[in-house]
Amino acid sequence: MYFLQVNNNPDTVSTVLFFGTLGMFVMAIGIVVFVIFHQRKVIRYQLQMKKLEDDKQQMLLQASIRFQEEERQRIAADLHDDAGPLLATARLYLNENLIHQEPAIQLQSIYNAKQIIDDAIQLIRNISHSLMPPTLKNFGLESAMTDLFQKMNASGNLNASVRFHDYRVRMKLEQELLVFRVIQELVTNIMKHSNSGFIHLTQNTNGQNLYFRIHHDGKGLIQSEFDRLNNVSTGLGLKNIQSRIKVLKGRIFFEIDASHTYYKVTIEVPKEPAM
């Protein structure tokens, strides 16, 4: 401005005005173009992320449906292959009573039928327990986990231990069952794939969250591997863990300790105390 006030030459004024106006105009157009392109880029990115999320949800849903179907098939097979023949045999023995009138034979067949019915009762109880562990229902997660780890210990191949530091108030039964299933799946995976010598489960509380941590000295997973395996279409176990954690509104984290001697799996679950 000072320059223009001093130098009132028409040519200079025209040049300054022309370039000034052009510069401002280009700047305004530049801002508009930048905003449009940037927004398009952001929308494209958001759509891409949404598609990935949708795909992941779809995969988890499919895994959950497949898991349910497999569970139903397993129960159907147990009932058909084990309970069915047992009850049919018991029926045969009881039928025999109608044919043979001798008391000794009748007594023997009734005894055999009773044995078989006892076996059938035990079998059905086992199926029922696999669906809902009675210890979990009656005594809570701590007892159910202790029970599970004691059974693993009894096999003699693995040193398994549990320690709950702060579990005075029980969670809702549905939550406890979900946590139990997640830990059960993790422990089964560790036993199947990791070749570990010990598994140790600890529980603690911090603020509004409960924490469950499994340590083991076998070959484990780290978070990136878990994420990768979770996104491939094969395998059901990890996807079930992920979908259960999602239902719990919690988080799961796989890591290896600094000395690379053992792996840790940490589960964070928001507290929802039972009424």
Added chain:
Amino acid sequence: MVSFILHKEGHSADPLVETIYDIFTVAEFCFFAGFFYYIISDKSLKKIIPVVVILFVASSLIDFFLVLDESFTSGVQAVLILIMCIYYFFDQLKKPNSFLIYNNINFWVIISFLIYVAGTFFLYIMAENMVPNKEFRKEYVIINFSFNLLKNILLSVAMLMKEEKVTPNNFTDTHLSGDWDSIKSINNLS
């Protein structure tokens, strides 16, 4: 239009013309600030806008009665409008919108002012000192009318376009009965 008629009549340096220009500048800014107040969502900024308008009107009055420098008012007005336009874009980029910005009427109103104010910025701040210059007056008319025309075209686009409505992507459709997914529908079965 007013400036065009006055220019044709040769009243450009008339005090009446100066007054009309000043009133127009203040009114234009007040309308734009009102529009900006209406379209932004930030509540703290909404509180600032009336204060800015009051300060601008006060400074214009001081300028009109005491300083008599028309470029000052125009310059301040242009800078404030530019800031508001850039803030609008910044605000839009922050929002997680799933529809494109140019499908919005407000966008066309904002760019019409942005381009007009940016294009005439140098013209207005130079106007006070360069009015006696005949060559400048000729360029003033060309530039001012060109950008005014562009502004009006963009405002016409804004007025003619239809706002894109976000269609709900769920099953609460009128074709379905009101209780199809509720507990009532289960009770109705029994």
